Amino acid sequence: MASTPKNTGCDFTPLYTSTLDEVGVSASRPVRVGSWISGKGPFRSLLPNHPDHPGWHYGCPVYVPESQDQHPHSHDHFEVSIVRRGKALHRTSHGEDTIGPGTVIVLAPGMTHAIYGIEGLHQTNLYYLTEWLAGDLMAHWRETGLVPLFIAAALFRQSKDRAPAAFCLSECEMGAVDNELADIGRESVEKHPSLTFLRSSLLKALILLSRSYARQSAFDVGLGFREEVVAALEHIEEVILQCEAFSVGSLAEILGLCPDHLSAVFRKATGWSPMTNYQRRRVQHACNQLLNPDCSITEVAHALGYCDSAHFTRMFKKHQGITPIAYRNRYASLRDQRNDKLQ
Template sequence: MAYTHVQTFNPEILYAFDPLNEAGNYSKTHSHNFLEISILLEGEADYLVDGERQDLGTGTVMLFNPGVKHAERQKEGTFSHQLHIGLTNLSLNGLPRNHFPNKRALLDLGCYADAFMEKAWRVTKEFNEQRSEYQLMGKGLILEMLGLLLRSLEDGSDNTIPLALSQTAVRQQHLVNHAVYYLENHHSEEITLEQLAQQLFVSPAHLSKIFKETTGLSPIHYLIHVRLKHARELLKQEEWTIKEVAQAVGYQDAYHFSKLFKKYYGTAPSQVAKEQRTV
């Protein structure tokens, strides 16, 4: 089966970083409210994964769904070079939002392992070097990695859970996916809840209820998130004024935009621009 719909599948990369862990390094047992992929590029590490302690080596791939507890420590005389990728806004057909269909976090990629690791190293290179369009290149590689993970899970694996959503929930999922797609691609325009609902042929009340149940945000608050996320990237990358950035993401009032931005990120847009331009 196809887990993705190409038009609306657009996960957001929260982070991609590759720490070099030396003996004594550890992280306490924790979980996330998003999806995380952890890859041992080199070395070895002691992980609490799937409920037990395991010594894992180079080439190990783990995929932690939201709420799955895990921890790690670096034993004496060992090191590890790892890549961690955090993802949200990820929706697969028939599954809860931000979930993959794996029963266990520890994955066996089989014949896809070499291709997956090659792309993991390329992601590491892109995010470390930060050359022109590194985020686009990195996202393209991560999308390919997600495709390989899904193929490995579907190829006769016993590590795949059955579809967890009812037909009604699947229809609601598709509605939210199309709403998110519209907001992502029209965020610079004037959008009201009524206009969005009209585009999707549902009532505003129904859309608002289903959207918040699925994402935790109202459609309008999600729109604000999208706009400010794009604004932050523009402030980091472009020599634009605050007013120009505000207008580019859909705000005609630069003062209102600045207040929203500071409330959301804890810092003024002018400070983000200043820090970027002094690097």
């Protein structure tokens, strides 16, 4: 496992924020594998059909001069970074640590980090659209560490000043994860990649990483939610999927609790009230459906029980920050059209 970061007293302010659309995530390719490879020569990016492309394990690599540090920056998405060779100093507001071959760093949305002192560093990064991954949330919940490491920060209110998870893969674990990353890389450059295939490979990669982290962690890798909170989360998912009405009173009655007590316990665990969590999850399910270009905005609103498109749009913008059509356009086919030209 990566050693505990040395406290340097650094308080980082991000110079920029990386976004999912910038790294090539889209409706037809909601997961991406890419790499930063340091070495001699100018900054350049290689597309999959380039003769110098180093292989599927690296996805779409970006070559950077070894002298070019990665300055403090944040992300609006999860980034899973796996070091293949070389070394560097990884810094956050919690301090710095040396990273080397086999090191895995899981950065949740909003976390700020930087990489300095780069020496021959090759790192593979995994990016994914959380709303797409979290559609079957309760099934993922049963996989040890999967939700806490790779989904929870998008679901629950957590401190952005948390330290990223860091651990090391064994040679065997690296090989198993590599197989899944290779499959994601190969499928992503198909003209019409299979979303089922991509989801399967992504889940296997994340489960393998979760198991490695759990094996090395001295602490419980779960979220530590009380039984009634998990039951409430399960009920909320069922209500959304069955397009039924939701009320805190009905939920409290099912769980045998008074509404005020349930709300207090739920808020303490998740950072949200049960009603706010329901509204947020309904919007996240809507995000997943909006990735399907064959579904109209009205159809998505109706499928999730909104009274009309106007109400749906208001609630979507409240919790997502943009309108449904802006979300759809953000992950629409501009990048896919560019990729199609490469075929």
